[in-house]
Amino acid sequence: MKKLQIILLASVIALVSCKKDNYDAPSAGLSGKFIDEATNEQVQMDIIRGTRIEFIEHGYENPQSQFMVLKNDGSYANTLMFANAYTIKISEPNFIPIAPQDIEIKGQTTLDFKVTPYIRVKDASIVKNGNKIVATFKLQQNVINNVQKIGLYAHADSRVGETMRLVASEQNLNAVTDPNHVYTLEIDLPSNSGQLKPGNNYHFRIGALIGIGGSKPNYAPAVKLGV
Amino acid sequence: MKLTHYKYIILAAALSATGCSKVLDLQPTDKLTADAIFGDPAGVKVYMANLYYQLPIEDFAFFRGGFNQNGGDPNNGGFSAAMGTDEAVHTEFGDFIGDGDFHWWDQGYKLIRDVNLLIDYIPSLKIRDDEKAALTGESAFIKAFAYYALAKRYGGVSLMKKSQVYTGDAEALKVPRSTEKETWDYVMEQCDIAINNLGTAKSRRASKWTAYALKARAALHAASIAKFGNRITLDGDAVAQKLVGVDAGAANGYYKAAADAAKAIIDGGGYSLFRPSPATPAEAAENYRTLFQSPNDAASSEAIMIKGFTLPGANQGHNYDIWYQPAQVANGWPHPGRMNPTLDLVDQYESYTTPGQASPVNTRVDGNVTDYNGFNSGTAYRQFDNPNEIFKDKDARLWGTTILPGTVWKNTNIVIQAGYVKPDGNAVIRTKDQITIAGTTYHTYGAADVTMYSGFDTYGGNNTRSGFSFKKFMNQNNPIVPGWNQSTTDWLEFRYAEVLLIYAEAVAESGQGDAALAAKCINDLRKRAGHTTTIALTAENVQRERRVELAFENKRIWDLIRRREFHTEFNNRFLHTLLPLQDLRALPAKKYIFVRVNTPNTNPKTFQTKSYYRYIPGVGSNGLVQNPQY
Known part of the structure; x- marks a missing residue:
């Protein structure tokens, strides 16, 4: 009986000792399209080993780059990102390079790129x-x-x-x-x-x-x- | 009961009262102090043995997971570095080079710290000056080896020229990356220290000649990166800061360093090729095989540095024999036959009838060697009397490196057959089947039972799917011991043949040096392989010679990387298989035909340019600049 009490006490302590998780799950996201600025058509891409979007989350020392791939039709979406400020770069494009830009991602954010394909x-x-x-x-x-x-x-x-x-x-x-x-x-x-x-x-x-x-x-x- | 509590309180009080005295400040009895180790020459020797163990030698225990993969759980499927290249495919895995493969970062800096500690202590050791010089040279050799292994993986890295002392400020310990050129120059500098301090006596420890050999190998790598750097474009901070890549202008300097180091060995090392003048190709093949089964036989000729695998057991023996010998000789081991040399490699070997060029295996009357669409009953195939006659005139090293269909290994006829063509012209390929014609039963895999053949049946992943099994390094003398780490074949880390090839390549690529000697280098190797003609010194001839002479010595992967050929050689590339088929249309004559196909059950492989460099681990905490596109 005494053993049972100790086990109960230990489990109660274990349960209340920390919160379920330190962070909320990622709830924001970024999606959009690469659009040919002359024809307004989407720019065709490669899904593997193609152009990628590099995004760097602000607020960390030595942040590592993260990448997302593009779909073949020139659209992209990442629906599980943390709400924060990011720097967005395009790595190995098939269009005339565009300057990196900073963006505040809050909720599901849309960002289209107007580009000129090579x-x-x-x-x-x-x-x-x-x-x-x-x-x-x-x-x-x-x-x-x-x-x-x-x-x-x-x-x-x-x-x-x-x-x-x-x-x-x-x-x-x-x-x-x-x-x-x-x-x-x-x-x-x-x-x-x-x-x-x-x-x-x-x-x-x-x-x-x-x-x-x-x-x-x-x-x-x-x-x-x-x- | 209450009294017990008082006891505890009193005990606690007593402890806290005495806690401030130094009674607990004991010297640990399970650790040795630096003085205790380095103060005794025997201690230095033990310490040195540990450093050698950590050397990044790409031997039988080197796999994509790293070095010394022969302790703990060595079960990695036998996926060797050769299978990341065009030398071989695995019987089952279709893997290629992943971002996490072939790293050596933490272990590399651990070795460098360990050797730096020794270097700090050398001046205060109570030993003779010549012994000090030897230790200085040996330490520099180890350090050069470590930085060579880091540079070829990561480009420019942090150079820890002295051991660091932690004084409470972690930031002070962070050393930024040097440029790739500075890193290679540091390797050269350490090699020179080793060369100037080491003696010429031959043993399993570093000598002047091993230091020269390391310098030649490293300089050739650096030179190639400089010369062929323009074959790829990488961008980003690491490129802008020259942490990856070497300017083309540096190529000739490194080629000269490579040639000079190789020439020093050729002129003064007293080395020669093992059994350099065979009477027949068959003898040449056996000589070549013997060299790798018993490197110690070449201790007075070709071997410059041997790493021993002396004892069976964890962290001692290795697993090449259990993974790679053909299925028929598995002797109860459940996972043999993993190394499948590709048709792409087999094609590279010269024919004695057409010296000086690769000799693709010609299976068809029309000579087409580029059709990989499979058997076609309308195509006229060349017919052969036995399953290896088609390789009759091929370079002896093919016979010494691979087990060809229908050849004898360990007194066993190794059966490698993919199927048959029925008298009606329909083929049954890579399917277990049998047919009885005129009272004789024929089997697709060449024999009735899975224990009687070594090819193409997917049973257990034990049978070759390329049409070739593996011979180089394999121990023919003893039956396989079906357990982990039981092989004790020694590893030839530096051999004279590589030195000759380095000299030839440095001269052919840069135009510097003695062209006649360089041509002799490759022709001496060819002569040892049973060739009777000589070929000219060209960059292409040197590379082909290098591929066949050094096949499976874990060189090809770095050759493709340093020469920036990986991404063009592997752009949606299928590797290839040779299907040996018995042609029952020829009955009663026993005839075989061969069909060139893409290796079954594989996908095309593509090498990404970012993979020329591994990613730098832990940039979030060490603050180093990451390599491009990671």
Whole structure:
């Protein structure tokens, strides 16, 4: 009986001795879009190894950077952040870099970025032509650097891109492009039958990479085709 | 009862009354003071043994989790550094290089503190001057080794040139990072101290020659980072402050340092290649295999520094034999066969018929070696009489490094077969099946039972999925002891072949030095491998030679990093497998065909440029600048 009393006493002490947690759970968040300021379209991105948003929370000594990734369609959302002031930077963009900005995040905050993509992939068309997937497009570049390479990428997942592909048909340009030139890239289906299995649907996407170190490719939206 | 309480009060009073006296200020009896250790040469020797144990030697106990992974729980699946490169795949894991892999930070600074303490004490030791010089040299060697291991992981790091003393102010102990160039220069400086103080006697401890070898290796790394730095772009504070990256202008200086250090060994070290002139390729293959099974046989020729694994048991033996020998010889061990050399590596080996170039395994009549779409009944494949005839003219080192299908290992015919092509032209591949034709039963995996083959069946993750099993370093003399840390093969940390390759690379990349000698360096290695022709000194020839000569010695991962080739070599890359199939269309003749495919059940691998440097741990408290993109 006495033992039981001691156990009870100990548990009561243990329960009241500290609060359930020191901090409230994160309740704020940040979301938004990357919008091409000329066309008002969302800027296409890579979901893996693509452009990232770096955010640094204020009020700490030696704060570590945290990162969020962007969706392929150029939108982003992190709905579990602590309400606080943050510095927002964009790391490895596929658009002309923008200055870091400070923002007060309170509740679910929206922040859109108006940007100029390095390259716009225009008049994009991807069709199946016989045994080939054929992509045609024009490039409009918004900086004077060379376009390093262009590519047509294929994957079973809709988030296809340079970083996520089963098959790629790439061409190194290393030149400044003519906005009126029509580029053509092809994927031969029989010679890639191990990856693009006949009868299945795959997603195809055209990309173009500017020759600026640390930049990421620009894209046209992905297209789904049966092969 | 009440009396008891009084007793306690009196006891407490007595304790507090006597608590201020020094009766409790005893010297701990379970710890030695610095004077007690360093005052006695035998104590120094014990201390030195501990420092050597901590050296970042990438040996049989080195895995992505760090060094000395042979105590505690050594079960890491046998995922070796080679599996983070194009040398091998694991039978089961598809992992690549993660942010948390290959770190050496806390342990690195622990070793540096330990060696700095010794350096502080050397002047006051009561030993002869030549003994002091030897200790000074050895300490500098250890320090150079430690900073080399830190620099190749983290770039520029905090240089603790002296041991620190804590005086109550933690801030005073924080040392900011030096630039990457300053860090490499400090490694060079420490190597020079070692070279100038160490003797030439050969043992398992550092000598003048091991110090030269370390300097050559480190200088080549620094030179490559300088020369090939423009292959990547990193940005951020660490780049702006030059904490990562070395200016291209420094490349030739480091290449010269590497070449000079290598040449000092070539000219004065008295080293030579182990069994340099074999009569046949078969003899060359056996010589090469023996070198790694018994490094001590090369103690008077090729071995510059051997790390011993002397005793079976925790923190002593290692696990290479249990993880990597083929399934058929597992001897009761449940997890063999993990090291699967890739077709990508096998392709690199020269053929004696076409010297001077990589010789991809040609499986088809049309010579196409880039089609990885799998077996096609309409394709004309070359037919062979046995499962290894296709490798007949390949470099002896392929035969000494890998176990090829249908070759003998430990008196056992190692069966590696992926399937068969039925007489009707349909293939059964990587599926357990059998077919009886004219009274004979054929099995897809080449034998009826899982104990009788070593390839492609996913059973237990024990069978190779690349088509090749592993031979280099494996102990052929004894059956596997099915338990942890039972292997005692010694590790060759520095060998003369690497020195020759460093000299050749430094000359080929920088144009400095003796080009004829550099060409001789790679051709001597080729001669030892059974080649009878010589090839020219080109950067490409040196790299191919390096890949095949040093395969699986944990060099490739750093070669890809220092030459900034990792992100281009691994951009959505599949590694490749060679499927040996029995072609039953040829019956009654026994014929084999081979099909080149992407390694089954794997995903493409991509190396991110940020991974050229590891992240700096603990920047929140140590206040150091973080590496880019972490």
